[in-house]
Amino acid sequence: MSRLAFGSLDFAVDLGCAHTREALLMARSRIVLASRVAGLPPPVDGVTTALKDEAVLAGDVAHSRALGFAAKLCIHPAQLAAVRAGFLPTAEQLDWAQRVLDATASGSHAVQVDGKMVDRPVIEQARRILALAG
Numbered sequence: 001m002s003r004l005a006f007g008s009l010d011f012a013v014d015l016g017c018a019h020t021r022e023a024l025l026m027a028r029s030r031i032v033l034a035s036r037v038a039g040l041p042p043p044v045d046g047v048t049t050a051l052k053d054e055a056v057l058a059g060d061v062a063h064s065r066a067l068g069f070a071a072k073l074c075i076h077p078a079q080l081a082a083v084r085a086g087f088l089p090t091a092e093q094l095d096w097a098q099r100v101l102d103a104t105a106s107g108s109h110a111v112q113v114d115g116k117m118v119d120r121p122v123i124e125q126a127r128r129i130l131a132l133a134g
Contacts, residue, residue: 004035005073008046019049021063032068042070051076061086089129097126 011027012019028045035043045064050056061083064072072083089097100118103111110119 001041003041003043004031005044006031006046006069009049011046021060025067028064028067028069036068042068044071044073045069047073047075048079049075051078054082057082058086087132089133093129094133097129100126101130 006028008024008027009019012024017023024046031043035041045060045067048057048060057079061072065087071087074080074083096114100113100123103113103118104123110117112118
């Protein structure tokens with residue numbers, strides 16, 4: 001199946017804007033939304049140009065993931081492991097997802113987990129998290 005990818009450097013040059021999170025936020029958000037509306041898998045975000053700064057790369061991956069991207073383009077093999085790891089659920093997310101599914105296993109569709117309401121959309125999010133790890 002096809003998916004969209006964001007050529008963020010090309011986009012920034014074309015618009016004459018900075019290659020920063022703030023300047024590219026609307027474009028990134030629209031690509032994620034367009035993918036969803038078109039029934040495509042979540043898109044691939046553009047590159048991080050910092051080759052040797054793991055903190056910058058990790059921050060960019062977290063930002064991409066938070067916006068709804070499922071992957072990130074890499075410009076160097078040294079980035080692969082961090083990008084792969086950054087798109088996998090954390091141990092805390094997996095624990096939360098399992099507790100949500102456990103709390104709703106009896107068929108109840110509105111319960112509390114960690115003091116927060118859990119209903120159908122939250123249950124679906126928990127299922128997605130566990131599927132990513134699967």
